[in-house]
Amino acid sequence: MVQGALGLAAILFALGLIGLLVRRNIMYVLMSIEIMMNAAGLAFVAAGASWGQPDGQVMFVFILTLAAAEVSVGLGLVLLMYERFRTMDIDALSTMRG
Amino acid sequence: MTTVLFLVAAAVAVIATLRVITQLHIVHALLYLIVSFLAVAVVFYLLGAPFIAALEVIVYAGAIMVLFVFVVMMLNQGLREVEQERRWLVRGMWTGPSLLAAVLLVEVLYLVWHRTPSGESSVVGPREVGLALYGPYLIAVELGSLLLLPGIIGAYHLGRREPKE
Numbered sequence: 001m002v003q004g005a006l007g008l009a010a011i012l013f014a015l016g017l018i019g020l021l022v023r024r025n026i027m028y029v030l031m032s033i034e035i036m037m038n039a040a041g042l043a044f045v046a047a048g049a050s051w052g053q054p055d056g057q058v059m060f061v062f063i064l065t066l067a068a069a070e071v072s073v074g075l076g077l078v079l080l081m082y083e084r085f086r087t088m089d090i091d092a093l094s095t096m097r098g
Numbered sequence: 099m100t101t102v103l104f105l106v107a108a109a110v111a112v113i114a115t116l117r118v119i120t121q122l123h124i125v126h127a128l129l130y131l132i133v134s135f136l137a138v139a140v141v142f143y144l145l146g147a148p149f150i151a152a153l154e155v156i157v158y159a160g161a162i163m164v165l166f167v168f169v170v171m172m173l174n175q176g177l178r179e180v181e182q183e184r185r186w187l188v189r190g191m192w193t194g195p196s197l198l199a200a201v202l203l204v205e206v207l208y209l210v211w212h213r214t215p216s217g218e219s220s221v222v223g224p225r226e227v228g229l230a231l232y233g234p235y236l237i238a239v240e241l242g243s244l245l246l247l248p249g250i251i252g253a254y255h256l257g258r259r260e261p262k263e
Contacts, residue, residue, distance in 0.1 A: 001104050005145055008108045012115055012138075019119030027124050031131055033168070035115055038158065041139055049145040054226040057150045058235050061227070064157050069249030071162050074162040075169045076256030082173055 005046035009044050012039035025088045026081065037067045103205055104144050110198050111137035117194065128166055129195040135159040136202050143209065149224035 016035030030059060041060040048056015078088075085092055114134035121127035135158045142151040231239060 001101060001144065004101075004104055005141060008141065009106050009112060010155055011112055012134075015112070015115045017121060023119065025124070026238070027166070027170070028119070028127065031118060031127060034158075034162065035118065035134070038138060038154075042141065045142055045145055045150055048224070049147060052146075052220045052222060054230040055221050057147050057222060057227045058230050058238075060147075060150050061153070061231065062238060062242055064153060065245060068157065069245050070163060072249050072253040073164055073256065075247065076253045077245065078169055079172060082257050088173075 001044050002050040006043055009039045009043035024091055026078055026090050027088060031089060034067060037063055100144055104141060105139040106205060107137050110201055114198055124170055125231050126191060128163060132159050132163050133198045140202055141159055146221040149227050
């Protein structure tokens with residue numbers, strides 16, 4: 001089952017990456033990042049369960065902290081962007097010519 | 099039996115995540131994302147990590163998704179809202195996530211009924227996780243608090259409204 005969980009983590013990460021590349025709405029981009037972080041946490045927990053050690057779960061707690069901090073700042077940026085540009089399209093923010 | 103439960107939960111997670119990235123409406127996508135996190139929580143439980151399963155439900159499917167819903171609410175314009183509510187209450191909107199969540203509910207009820215905490219892998223409970231977290235990983239906990247503080251300050255700074263003169 002550990003192999004299955006690692007495969008599931010890979011599939012979820014790939015789906016999140018596809019969503020990140022395909023969607024241009026910033027909310028979907030943030031949600032895809034959440035999916036990818038969750039998949040990384042699943043890989044950590046599966047690896048920890050394979051040895052019966054708590055280290056994987058500890059790493060998941062840190063990923064959870066990271067996701068909470070990232071999403072709060074990211075959603076603050078979304079609000080600011082909508083206030084200033086009246087759009088959710090991240091291609092509209094191209095004045096830096098990146 | 100555990101393998102079957104795992105496969106069902108994994109299938110629910112993959113289907114829900116696929117629906118997230120192909121959905122056009124943001125609230126529908128959020129519903130499917132919550133179902134996806136719940137399915138991953140069932141997988142955590144089957145892997146022998148009940149504490150992480152609870153954290154996934156409370157923090158990911160609870161707190162972080164509530165943040166997303168709040169932002170969607172704040173972005174809503176007042177005039178379109180009533181029309182939008184009417185469109186949201188159609189049956190097609192909630193049947194898909196409800197069906198997937200019902201599959202997960204049946205699975206959890208089966209697990210509770212048969213008192214099988216996990217499959218072949220041994221359970222690593224909250225006690226071991228807490229001992230590791232506040233023992234060898236103490237410096238990482240401090241670094242996590244150092245990460246959360248700029249998160250709070252940054253969110254406050256970004257969300258602050260300038261007084262209009």
